[in-house]
Amino acid sequence: MYGLLKLMNAGLTENDQGSDGWVPVVLSADLPVAGVMRAQIDATQPLDLVVWRSRSGQVSAFDNRCPHRGMRLSFGFVRGERLSCIYHGWQYGEDGACRHIPAHPDMTPPASIGANTYLCREYDGVIWISQNADNPPDLPTFGGQGLRSLSVNRDEADLRKLLAETCIPLSGAGETAPAEASIIAENQTSLVLESTTEAASLQLMIHFQKVTPGKTMLHIQTNPDLPVDLRISLSRWAERFRWSAENMGTMVNSWDASAGEMRP
Amino acid sequence: MTISDVARNDWYPVAIENLLIEGQPETVVLMGETLTILRAADDQIKVTAADGSECPLTLRYGHVWSSIGRPEHALFDIPEAAEEGRRMVDCGPVRVKASPLRVVENFLDIAHFPFVHTDILGAEPHTEVEPYKVEIRDTVDEVWATKVRFFQPQAAKSAEEGQMTDYMYRVPAPCVSILYKTSPPRPGAWDVIGLFVRPISEELCDAYAWMALYDEDSNQTDLVQFQQMIFLQDRSILENQIPRLLPLDPKMEIPTRADTTSVAYRRWLKRKGMTYGAQLVAR
Numbered sequence: 001m002y003g004l005l006k007l008m009n010a011g012l013t014e015n016d017q018g019s020d021g022w023v024p025v026v027l028s029a030d031l032p033v034a035g036v037m038r039a040q041i042d043a044t045q046p047l048d049l050v051v052w053r054s055r056s057g058q059v060s061a062f063d064n065r066c067p068h069r070g071m072r073l074s075f076g077f078v079r080g081e082r083l084s085c086i087y088h089g090w091q092y093g094e095d096g097a098c099r100h101i102p103a104h105p106d107m108t109p110p111a112s113i114g115a116n117t118y119l120c121r122e123y124d125g126v127i128w129i130s131q132n133a134d135n136p137p138d139l140p141t142f143g144g145q146g147l148r149s150l151s152v153n154r155d156e157a158d159l160r161k162l163l164a165e166t167c168i169p170l171s172g173a174g175e176t177a178p179a180e181a182s183i184i185a186e187n188q189t190s191l192v193l194e195s196t197t198e199a200a201s202l203q204l205m206i207h208f209q210k211v212t213p214g215k216t217m218l219h220i221q222t223n224p225d226l227p228v229d230l231r232i233s234l235s236r237w238a239e240r241f242r243w244s245a246e247n248m249g250t251m252v253n254s255w256d257a258s259a260g261e262m263r264p
Numbered sequence: 265m266t267i268s269d270v271a272r273n274d275w276y277p278v279a280i281e282n283l284l285i286e287g288q289p290e291t292v293v294l295m296g297e298t299l300t301i302l303r304a305a306d307d308q309i310k311v312t313a314a315d316g317s318e319c320p321l322t323l324r325y326g327h328v329w330s331s332i333g334r335p336e337h338a339l340f341d342i343p344e345a346a347e348e349g350r351r352m353v354d355c356g357p358v359r360v361k362a363s364p365l366r367v368v369e370n371f372l373d374i375a376h377f378p379f380v381h382t383d384i385l386g387a388e389p390h391t392e393v394e395p396y397k398v399e400i401r402d403t404v405d406e407v408w409a410t411k412v413r414f415f416q417p418q419a420a421k422s423a424e425e426g427q428m429t430d431y432m433y434r435v436p437a438p439c440v441s442i443l444y445k446t447s448p449p450r451p452g453a454w455d456v457i458g459l460f461v462r463p464i465s466e467e468l469c470d471a472y473a474w475m476a477l478y479d480e481d482s483n484q485t486d487l488v489q490f491q492q493m494i495f496l497q498d499r500s501i502l503e504n505q506i507p508r509l510l511p512l513d514p515k516m517e518i519p520t521r522a523d524t525t526s527v528a529y530r531r532w533l534k535r536k537g538m539t540y541g542a543q544l545v546a547r
């Protein structure tokens with residue numbers, strides 16, 4: 001997988017997230033058909049976006065602002081292949097062009113009316129966004145399965161450091177102690193955490209989205225076909241990781257599984 | 265920020281008159297200044313500024329009106345308020361995190377009915393806004409929209425089935441809008457609904473709704489609840505428009521023919537120099 005990550009590096013620019021690079025905003029599984037969501041990206045120009053999936057499964061991203069009267073498009077709804085604004089029902093195609101204005105049903109909207117669009121690609125179980133049209137993503141396949149996304153009130157750089165110190169469970173329901181993990185590959189957007197014992201091996205691929213200053217979203221994938229109880233354990237691990245990162249600023253790796261959630 | 269004279273020297277609603285209890289002062293904020301409203305033992309109502317000075321006062325349409333400046337004109341007139349047989353209902357205030365001007369503009373808008381007040385004030389596929397007439401009446405310095413027609417599944421509390429409803433809109437002051445609509449029990453007459461807005465800041469306000477209806481049957485609570493339900497649906501929109509301030513730069517937002525009232529309202533505000541709650545240039 002390390003080789004893959006190096007390849008993946010080649011597909012990304014050196015620039016900050018949100019300017020030229022590709023930014024992960026949601027796990028594919030969390031944006032179902034006809035789903036509409038808001039995504040924020042902290043960049044030189046902070047971005048407030050709407051990301052939506054059409055009936056046929058196509059994903060698109062626009063500025064989260066309807067050009068008509070400024071309503072947040074993330075409150076809108078999907079009709080077929082169009083996103084409809086909740087205020088007056090103006091409909092936008094996946095290219096951002098306004099296709100229908102309900103107040104004037106017989107009029108073809110002028111081509112000049114449209115939402116501001118971003119590049120939006122679904123790749124290997126994650127939806128990515130970029131502002132730069134010249135630089136399509138060239139990402140390798142991890143073939144992972146989405147675990148969950150998690151918002152953490154810490155900077156991305158801190159989280160990367162803390163992840164290097166974390167232990168992750170290798171089995172469900174606390175059957176075995178969590179094992180030490182190490183970062184085996186890393187690039188501007190993502191890292192792979194691996195934990196291997198004689199009995200088992202596990203990889204987590206974690207994609208970082210800078211949301212607002214001091215707030216980071218982690219989009220976590222695992223290697224495929226893990227048993228359900230292990231997925232549950234990993235999801236709890238993610239919550240403990242967040243708690244440690246937000247409250248301790250250092251990794252707390254030991255816990256008593258029977259005591260349940262480790263929270264103040 | 266400095267508040268323009270047009271904004272300062274106008275009347276704004278500060279309380280509902282019959283909710284003021286003798287000897288119990290109420291405080292409200294009007295454009296950043298705290299005002300105290302008191303019904304004294306002699307039943308006289310007084311509005312005082314933070315420095316103790318007395319503020320202008322008008323009691324009309326069930327509300328206490330005041331100002332942080334010196335209004336040079338009397339409060340606008342609503343002749344229908346004096347008509348016999350109308351029920352007056354106060355149903356405010358509702359706090360909205362939006363510019364007071366956005367709140368008024370939304371009140372002038374019918375195209376949102378099928379989407380925001382679904383199955384009540386509008387319903388798909390009846391979304392078309394037919395041409396209507398808008399004018400700035402220079403003699404009275406008011407914006408008027410007339411000959412407005414729209415299909416409504418349940419036009420008012422007393423309406424049972426869908427009908428084409430006629431409307432007129434009147435903007436007698438920047439933070440006030442009055443709507444006239446077909447009265448379901450009396451098709452020849454107009455029900456009157458006023459929206460009186462008090463700016464707390466440029467991006468926060470209290471909106472008071474006031475109705476003068478021909479409706480003898482509905483009970484008061486139902487009428488208030490109906491109006492509040494409608495307004496809370498509007499609030500969920502108003503608090504999510506970007507920017508919060510009303511853009512007066514025509515390049516910022518894209519109107520169509522259905523938005524003629526909004527275009528006239530914005531132009532009128534700009535001409536008057538009413539910039540409190542407005543954004544002049546795109547930021």
Ligand code: FES
Pocket residue numbers: 066067068069070071085086087088089090
């Ligand atoms: S604000 Fe989106 S359709 Fe009017």
Ligand SMILES: [Fe+2]
Pocket residue numbers: 370371376380381494498
């Ligand atoms: Fe409305």
